Amino acid sequence: MAQILPPLKPIPIKDRLSILYIEKGHLDVLDGAFVVVDKTGVRTHIPVGGVACLMLEPGTRVSHAACALAARVGTLLVWIGEAGVRLYSAGQPGGARADRLLYQAKLALDPDLRLKIVRKMYAMRFGEEPPARRSVEQLRGIEGARVREMYKRMAGKYGVEWKARNYDVEEWDKGDLPNRCLSAATSCLYGVTEAAVLAAGYAPAVGFIHTGKPLSFVYDVADIYKFQTVVPVAFRIAARSSRSPEQEVRIACRDVFRQSNLLEQIIPGIEDMLSAGGIEPPASPEDAMLPAIPNPESLGDAGHRA
Numbered sequence: 001m002a003q004i005l006p007p008l009k010p011i012p013i014k015d016r017l018s019i020l021y022i023e024k025g026h027l028d029v030l031d032g033a034f035v036v037v038d039k040t041g042v043r044t045h046i047p048v049g050g051v052a053c054l055m056l057e058p059g060t061r062v063s064h065a066a067c068a069l070a071a072r073v074g075t076l077l078v079w080i081g082e083a084g085v086r087l088y089s090a091g092q093p094g095g096a097r098a099d100r101l102l103y104q105a106k107l108a109l110d111p112d113l114r115l116k117i118v119r120k121m122y123a124m125r126f127g128e129e130p131p132a133r134r135s136v137e138q139l140r141g142i143e144g145a146r147v148r149e150m151y152k153r154m155a156g157k158y159g160v161e162w163k164a165r166n167y168d169v170e171e172w173d174k175g176d177l178p179n180r181c182l183s184a185a186t187s188c189l190y191g192v193t194e195a196a197v198l199a200a201g202y203a204p205a206v207g208f209i210h211t212g213k214p215l216s217f218v219y220d221v222a223d224i225y226k227f228q229t230v231v232p233v234a235f236r237i238a239a240r241s242s243r244s245p246e247q248e249v250r251i252a253c254r255d256v257f258r259q260s261n262l263l264e265q266i267i268p269g270i271e272d273m274l275s276a277g278g279i280e281p282p283a284s285p286e287d288a289m290l291p292a293i294p295n296p297e298s299l300g301d302a303g304h305r306a
């Protein structure tokens with residue numbers, strides 16, 4: 001007789017470990033839990049419900065059961081290259097709140113509301129109000145100039161030779177060390193941020209500053225925390241000229257995410273920036289039909305499927 005497992009109880013995103021990396025193994029489910037089996041047959045259990053994002057490196061195979069379990073407990077699976085370059089993601093653990101998706105879309109489609117959100121993002125990122133009477137395009141230009149200056153100052157602080165933010169994912173090894181470290185660091189931040197955006201019930205593609213990309217909103221949110229978290233890590237490790245800088249960056253990013261309580265900040269930060277629009281989430285239509293089989297109440301974050 002098959003054993004019936006108790007219902008899963010997803011841990012809130014703010015209480016989870018940010019990221020784990022898996023390389024050269026088979027990710028599967030055994031006795032209701034994630035397990036990684038390496039080529040020698042050694043099994044390593046993964047506390048999947050306590051991890052926000054699993055980064056799957058080359059040489060990793062994933063079973064159908066593992067993808068299904070990741071979706072149920074709200075863990076984002078991300079396929080990455082050896083250098084941490086984003087390739088593909090699956091599992092889609094969130095986005096399950098239609099009211100929040102409609103709210104986000106309404107804010108993004110109204111030019112006046114969108115400008116309010118962009119101004120709030122600017123204030124959260126730089127700790128000061130943006131100049132008055134500026135369009136989104138003008139604010140983007142001001143932001144770009146400030147970011148370039150911040151990169152230059154950060155490089156000087158750690159004694160790193162800095163030219164410009166420039167890299168090509170198709171020719172990774174031709175990039176200079178600081179750019180490779182920065183790209184590895186930001187890929188960690190984007191993975192964790194996407195997991196948080198989905199857990200909050202929003203759409204990663206509906207951005208306000210960035211647009212036209214599958215992760216536009218992820219880039220918007222991640223940029224707010226970038227210089228507080230991963231950029232100093234990248235320059236500090238670039239200054240060492242180590243043999244495995246990308247690996248060191250990943251480990252250091254995981255540690256700084258934990259030390260800064262980043263996952264506790266992101267979802268409240270999203271709510272804060274969207275509230276700048278000054279509107280309430282739209283109510284459901286009065287004539288909308290309820291599901292024939294009611295969904296159980298979700299035990300995880302707002303965007304986790306029950």
